[in-house]
Amino acid sequence: MAIIGLGIMGRRMLESALNHPDFEVSGIWDPADASIAKARELGTELPVAKDASAAMANADVVYLACPPAPRKAYALAAAQAGQGVFMEKPLGTDNAESEDLLAQLESSHLPAVVNFTQASSRGFDVLQQAIDSDKTGQLLGIDIVVNYVAWPRAWQVDADWLRFRAEGGYTREVISHFLFLAHRFLGPLTLRYASPYYPQDATLCELDILARLETADGCPVNIIGTTGGQQPDRQEVTVKGSKMSFQFREFYQLWQSDGGPWVESIDWSTGEDPRSSALQRQLTELDKWLHGMPCKLATAQEALTVQELIEAMLAAGQ
Secondary structure: EEEEEOHHHHHHHHHHOOOOOOOOEEEEEOOOOHHHHHHOOOOOOOOOOOOOOHHHHHOEEEEEEOOOHHHHHHHHHHHHOOEEEEEEOOOOOOHHHHHHHHHHHHOOOOOOOOOOOOOOHHHHHHHHHHHOOHHHHHEOOOOEEEEEEOOHHHHOOOHHHEEEEOOHHHHHHHHHHHHHHHHHOOOOOOEEEEEEEEEOOEEEEEEEEEEEEEEEOOOEEEEEEEOOOOOOOEEEEEEEEEOOOOEEEEEEEEEEEEOOEEEEEEOOOOOOOHHHHHHHHHHHHHHHHHHHOOOOOOOHHHHHHHHHHHHHHHHHEE
């Protein structure tokens, strides 16, 4: 695996790949010396390349954790070299450009997959089993609630692009994960209403957002995103069922309720870290994909579907 982009997500994937039995890191690169220095803390013998092309040379799969703008060029270069492409979301911020990217990737040796990190998590498996066994009963909708004291969050400030409207914002970075979740469990969604609120500085990303999406039969996905205040950051996705509801907290913690208090659905008392577990499971699914086997990872088409919804939400009212 080659890794392009050594910000927080690139370093997390690097650490996970170094600890996964099916992967060897063949090259890493980032244009920022500070990011490379932080990556070196994970190992003194890491294969730091002089540029992106050198890092990607001879890899079986290229993981792209760079910002959206350069992602298309790297993805196409890897695809043209016959390499697998494993990307962060979003595919981009321009729908036409992403449609073109998807078309070119679909004609390549290996159509790309995208790192919506919940896709192979234990929580996704538990929820799918609950739906399949009718433990949830009829699905009645999904509520997505996020609140951040500030955006970017404290551990993201090195990625300065996240605060700008052109490519950043938490709707693209976080709510996109939860719309992928909704799409997986409810099916195709149509945007019915969206109201983003932006600061006076037109270069900066959204402060707040409200939105409602629906399936073809009217099952709703309601979204509220806000910033500000002094309280713990909040990331919750509630999948509402007529018999039992499930709630994801902080991406990977899963809780359930049949009308009483929320109780944890997954036992993490063994010391297994939910985030590390999810990344290891993602890499296991990536290995399956590279060997032509069915896998749980998000397809590029799913990522484009999510991107189109996200961009429509952010453009509403402008």
